[in-house]
Amino acid sequence: MRFLSFAKLNLHLEVLQRREDGFHELRTIFQTIDLADEIDLFPGRAGGPRIELEVAGTGSAGLPADESNLAWRAADRFLAHWGERGESVRIRLGKRIPIGGGLGGGSSNAATVLLGLCALLGRNPGLAALEEVAAGLGSDVPFFLHGGTGLGTGRGERIERLPDPAPPLELWLAVPPVQVSTREVFSAHRIDPSPAERRPTEAESARLPAPWRPLVGWNDLEPTCLALYPAVGAVYNRLSESGAQAVRLSGSGSTIFAQFADRASGEAAGHRLESDSIWLAVKTLSREEWRRRSGLDALSGGS
Template sequence: MLYVKAPAKINLTLDVLYKRPDHYHEVEMIMTTVDLADRIGLEPRKDGLIKIISADRFVPDDERNFAYQAAKLLKDTYGIDEGVSITIEKEIPIAAGLAGGSSDAAATLRGLNELWELNLSVDELAEHGAKIGSDVPFCVYGGTALATGRGEKIQKLPAPPTCWVVLAKPKIGVSTADVYGGLKLEGIEHPNTKQMIQAIKTNSYEQLCQSLGNVLETVTFNLHPEVIMIKEQMHRFGADAVLMSGSGPTVFGLVDNEARVGRIYNGLRGFCEEVYVVRMLGDRNPLA
């Protein structure tokens, strides 16, 4: 059995520029990985089948699963006869705006590249990942990056300033399609992507906190008012800066003072079951 880590991501910025002729949105977003991760186990099968195994009943075990799609894509593209059992040990909440499914697919691509001795470069794996989902190429590389296009064009950035990240996910799932569908591009306040890149390059925690922004927040807040309540409570408990990740509903707070982390965590646990304290990983995956 080969094991591969599949880390979650958070969006430090998420901007939508316009709707493209192919019906995707042109995005500009800065993402970074955090040390909350699923574990993917890959075991060869002689019968040629792809099997998904997970104790989590919300993980699909068929072609809806991104890890399944990743295995099938490599198998079909390179004429692989053997199959694989993919065990997914979930730690990342599902439908949370943390790219859990995309990261599982990316880990499957990286792992099968090794298991099936395909000798593909990380850039080739990212190209395959783009056929599965917009966040998969970023997850193949990991670390910190500016993602443009529909999310598949990746430009590497240095690791952001180190800090604690408190994640809180309310007991709801959010449909990314519904959120993008509800986005009105006229009159939205765009995050300052250039300022965020500068904050990362100059290692300025203060500027990083001032530069957080996500144009999807207002849409998700209107659909799910409990998300804005979590954001407000995180501020109240002492986070330096707070933002919703992706299309939500997970909200994260940045904290550079360890003493405050426990207070925020305990305060949120009073009304939110899924709360995590993590660090930003910042660096790319091995081989990336």
Template sequence: MVTAPAKINLTLDVLGKREDGYHEVKMVMTTIDLSDRLTLMKARDGGIYVASSAGAIPTDERNLAHQAALLLKREFQVKEGVRIYIEKNIPVAAGLAGGSSDAAAALKGLNQLWNLGLNFEQLAQVGARLGSDVPFVLYGGTSLATGRGEVLTPLPSPPPSWVVLAKPPIGVSTSEVYGKLRLDQIKERPDHERMLRALAEKDFSGVVASMGNVLETVTFTLYPEVKKLKERMIRFGGEGVLMSGSGPTIYTLVRHESRAFRVYNALRGFCKEVYMVRLTGRREIGVA
């Protein structure tokens, strides 16, 4: 069994459009203790088969774990197949990199199952071809991500805190949000230098004060209920409240468990998908 952790953005800034069609980004991401679990078994007929506990995700070639298996199979001339079962705990289409994390977990699991002997750097190079978030969730921990999100600089983990997440019952199109972003209309950008200092000093207040996501204004305009959810979370006592990725998940960092429980219980009256977890902050290195 391989775990596939979710991520949240502590910061997200978009710097410009690249020639390859992607956006140049600068963001700080960290993994949290909310994970899918993948079970992998060899398939002697050479096929790739994906099943999931969630009916909301595709299990064919559109599934990123399926794509990861196919890419490794072709790249390294693997004759064996695989059966992948995904126990889905991360909300779907939530801005938490659930699909990317499943792909990263599949890469790690297949590396062992098929005895490929690849290290994390080699797996990350393969993962970058599947999605911009795949290299980050492959390593986990906390990183500054640049380029299109695949260039990673490891950072100290945030100070210990609880994370309360709430996902409204809608899906958000990442491509639509990025497509409607107007770079010349961004009025406030995250303070990355302050965030890096706060992480280095384990300064919870500094981390909270440095959080920011330039995609919020776009998603809030397209989906006003996401903005209302953020306002509600602040009202219920969230200390640092932000949208993760392109949304629609809103999360808060909370220093004390008792306060986190109050926020969690208050949100459950308004939102079906609410989670209370911890930051993980561990980064994996070496041979996968």
């Protein structure tokens, strides 16, 4: 069975405080986009390993195919909770989403494996049980059980579905040739001790259209990432000078997304970037479109 595992952007990201468990309290707006990995799931081979993972594709360089991969770990957790004795699975992961870019590729892969194994193995543990397992795999993973537009709180794992703004937007992604360490960015980030006046009405009002008021809010991690990674800062500055209506870092980086008045302006901005940066156009996906295109429609439609 084949499924598409879509990337996300953070249209808004606030880092509120450090928690006792070492994580940070966040408020973020997630948005699914139409950049996707492919995941094929098969029953395991007779006499083969319990979980077999093959990784290929243009974005697979340096990606492990063992228990350190989130797709592998998702399959392991699924089988531990809902597998039958002797059951095994094979996973073929075709990577297109850049690694270490703040696009949630690994988290999306994990959620897609959880949902896909429900279909492959005929299980129906329910959304709440899947969310609990997903949260144990990573803070972003639960969002990818929902798709579309969502407000994430806690460490990002508590998801409130938001109405999908319309119409879909075309955005441009710049991915510098550097993998950003999420841990390093969060460790270096200094929380504003008096941010009350910065609480957006934007974050709560992502229910907003009006081609989406240029892209909602801000990203508290942006200054930290740009300072730690000069190559990311250089791309960000170039885009900021290119006439974009909005420029924003996604997550902890390295991906920067921009909104332009038209496609020609976006294409022209790409010509001014360094040739080793990835530059591509994407569109936002509504929850309904995510369900339909991912191959998970029957599983997630009623959740």
